[in-house]
Amino acid sequence: MRDIHWLIENVDRYKNATIQKRFKSKKNIVAYVLLNGQPRVLKWFVPGLKQNMENEHTILKKGASALSTPSPFEKDLEQNVLVLSYIPGQNVCDVINDAQTIFEEKEKTVHQLADWFVQFHTFFRTDQSYQIRGDATLRNFIQHKGRIWGVDFEESRIGKPSEDLATLCSSILSTDPMFTDEKFRLCQVFLDSYRRAAPENIENI
Known part of the structure; x- marks a missing residue:
């Protein structure tokens, strides 16, 4: 079973991430982390939902400057991960x-x-x-x-x-x-x- 710890321990770009909180998700693994000291959300999509990742990235990239939504910082195509801004509240x-x-x-x-x-x-x-x-x-x-x-x-x-x-x-x-x-x-x-x-x-x- 996939776990956010595996991602952080085995993928170089996430090795500086510190888990702060995990979020409930029916399909994916979602966590609030400090990544290189910055508050971020890692959304790790299951392999079969790569199109969902592309879909979400497209919406956020287009809408984040005008709408109240997270900003997308990175799209990791190899691991199917979106790195997003963290919205507290x-x-x-x-x-x-x-x-x-x-x-x-x-x-x-x-x-x-x-x-x-x-x-x-x-x-x-x-x-x-x-x-x-x-x-x-x-x-x-x-x-x-x-x-x-x-x-x-x-x-x-x-x-x-x-x-x-x-x-x-x-x-x-x-x-x-x-x-x-x-x-x-x-x-x-x-x-x-x-x-x-x-x-x-x-x-x-």
Whole structure:
């Protein structure tokens, strides 16, 4: 079984990396490290998902200068590793599901999420199609210094913006506590906020 320690111990370019934290990932190995003294994220893709790595690198390389996403520093084709900037902060899933957080703060967070999606869909839109972020769950967003940051773009693809919105609402409703009145209200706030902020040409989603 692959392990981040193997990568660091056996590949020269990562031998100066010190593991700080490992992240949950269904398919890949993802860790926050100090690499040559700099905070970085190593995302090590399984061999069969090389196209996912290329996909994520393309999105980040194009979007990082304009959107709140990690910056890609390196693409290691030999080991299938992306070296990314590290975004500190609180996972948005934890913010939304924290019983101690007042509704107004959660409402503010979903407004910010809506703005993030509008910016993403607008930035990547072409005359022929929309690029959606894919895997648009709460876990793939971080709140840091009053901003929302998106992470994990390997499933980004051509699609309809409504697919991202539906996935995000499903994530709000289905994370514990599930299907509460507050959760339904947050979904409505999110959708209304997106509609208000979206340019006229993507309102009909």
